[in-house]
Amino acid sequence: MRIALEDLSVTLAGRRVVAGVHLVAEEGEIAGLVGPNGSGKSSLLRTVYRHLRPSAGRVLLDGRDLAGLRPAQSARHIAALPQERGGDFELSVREVVAMGRTPYKGAFAADDAEDRAVTAEALERVGLTAAADRRFARLSGGERQRALLARALAQQPDVLVLDEPTNHLDVRHQVELLALLRQQRRTTLVALHDLNAAASVCDRLHVLHEGALVASGAPREVLTAELLAEVFGVRAAVVEHPLTGDPLIAFDHRTPATAPATDPATAPVRQCGGVAL
Template sequence: MRLRLDAVSVEIDGATLVEKLSLAAAEGEVVALVGPNGSGKSTALRCVYRALRPASGAVLVDGRDITALSLRDSAQQVAALTQEAGTDLDFTVEELVALGRAPHLDGNQPLSRRERELCTEAMARLDVLHLARRGVLTLSGGERQRVLIARALVQEPSVLVLDEPTNHLDIRHQVELLALLRSAGPTVLVVLHDLNLAAAACDRVVVLSRGALVAAGPPHEVLTPELIHEVFGVRTSVVPHPLTGAPQVLYSLPTAVRTESRP
């Protein structure tokens, strides 16, 4: 399913957080949003999963304004993992994952056999099936993050939005998650801080700064030393990965100024 942000602007307390942002993600495409802290990435995502309403512009899913859908219908279309996602209630892992089916159920309707199998498959794909009977509050941050991603997949969304999903994950699970996103099926819009992960896993990279679009395109076109310095203020070299050819960003640390002490 196609996702498009059409000249979306967001204003809060008189401040413009996102200004006339336009971007698109084709069906099944994985698109990364990158940019410095405060550049509007999370704010843009909130418009997609309807936590915020744009001051102007529109979020379109297959050409339909998402605000024209009922909340139930939009929840069936769009699943989100937010930075604040979590639970204060001690559900078991399998109970929390099963909540992803809520938009598709009527009231207290029990899960069907297919839905139970869907939950089991999602837990297995996220490497949390062995934790199914554990209380969520007993899990590590990384384990809980993988459970929440499993819940989002169980929702069977057409569009999946994820805000820094690699937070708390070790290297293995970061790589596995990004590989999963490429094969999961939904159109994916994901906020990432790791430019190398974005380059390796995403079809296109969208760069934001101060709420505005700076660049968008395939990683090898967008992630240049010049752009990275302009947006992030750091010096880099960009080289092709020896196996995949994807751009790899090598950072140059500032040289500390040493002062010689005098007797």
Template sequence: MELRLDGVSVAVAGRALVRELRLDVPSGRIVGLIGPNGSGKSTALRCVYRALRPTAGAVLLDGADVTAIPLRESARLVAALTQESHSELDFTVEEVVALGRTPHLAHGRALGREERELCRWAMARVGVAHLAGRSVLTLSGGERQRVLIARALVQQPRVLVLDEPTNHLDVRHQVELAALLRASGLTVLVALHDLNLAAATCDRLGVLSGGSLVAAGSPADVLTPELIRRVFGVEATVVTHPRTGATQLLYDLTDETGRTGGEDRTRGVQSTGTAGTAKTAKAANTVHTSDAIAKGAPT
């Protein structure tokens, strides 16, 4: 299913949060939204999963305006994982995951055998099957996040919308999520802060700044030193991963005074690490993360 944001604008209390956003997410592809805090990423995603109605423009699913689709039907088509997805209700993990079937259960119908098996599969897929009987109130932030990902999978959507899905996840589970998305075959629109993870996971990137789309294209086309400097206000060196070919960024830790992260700014003591060592370590870390994504993702 193709997703298109067709000139989407959002204004709240007279303030423009998103300005004429035009972005295509082809069927079965992963498109990442990147940009600094407050650039409009979450607002744009809310329009897709119908938590917010655009002031102008439209969100289209295979050419149909999503607002013209009955809510239950659109909930079958689009699943969302939001930054606000948390519950203080004392549900078990299995009960929360089963909520993903709600759009498919008409007239209070209970889950069938195949649907319960689907829930068990989803919990196993994200590594929370052993928590099935636990209250979600007892889980860590990362465990809760994986439970919510399982709930989205159980919904069996055709479009998946994810707002910072790697929040609270350790590096292993970030890598596993990236591999899951790449193997899913779903149309995915995801907002990410980790630019290296976005480059390794997404087919295309859209860059938001001040509510406007300032660049769109492949990670290699979009993630240039000039754009990183202009949009994010940091210096970066662009490298190519030696094994996967993915675009990756090495950040310059030098501050405005010319001092590097290797200097103790409070005592004036030079640490054992130099700027070059810091960059080397960063590069090694980048390689390990991208390697793991490549190994975890099916070809």
């Protein structure tokens, strides 16, 4: 399914944190949101999985306004891994993952054979089969992250919405999670701090700065030294990754950027590669 945001704005405590954003994740595409802290990435994602209501604009699922769907309907199409991870559930890992089956069940309905099979497959995909009977509260931060991703996968959504999914993961599990996203070929909207990870896993990048969209397009076209200086305030060279051929950003950790600041509210959005929103 295709996710599109039309002129989306979000206001929190009287302050506009997302301003008139248009962006898209096409069916089967991984679309990344990147930008400095406070640029509006999490607020934007929260409108997609309906934790926040936009103050203006719409979120469209295959052309249908999400606001017109019942929560259970949208939960069958969209699953989220938010930054807010919830409390220390007094449940087993298997029980937490099985919560992803809730949109398909009636009130108080027990798990059936299909639920158990889907839960087991989700646990296997994130490498937690051996931990299925452990208490969720006793997991490490990285294990919890993988368990909550398994819960989202058990939901069998058309669209995944992930907010910093590699947080708390060691290098190996970061690589495995990003590879899993590529293998899924499921429509995915993901916020990432790691620009090299974004360049590797995403088909399309949307760059946010102070609540405004300032660039959209393929990673190779979006991630330029000029944009990195203007938006992130860093000096960097963009080269070819020697193993994958993806863009690889080499940061200068000794010298700050000197590019002049721009006002994201008035700067035109860079549509790289003729990408249509």
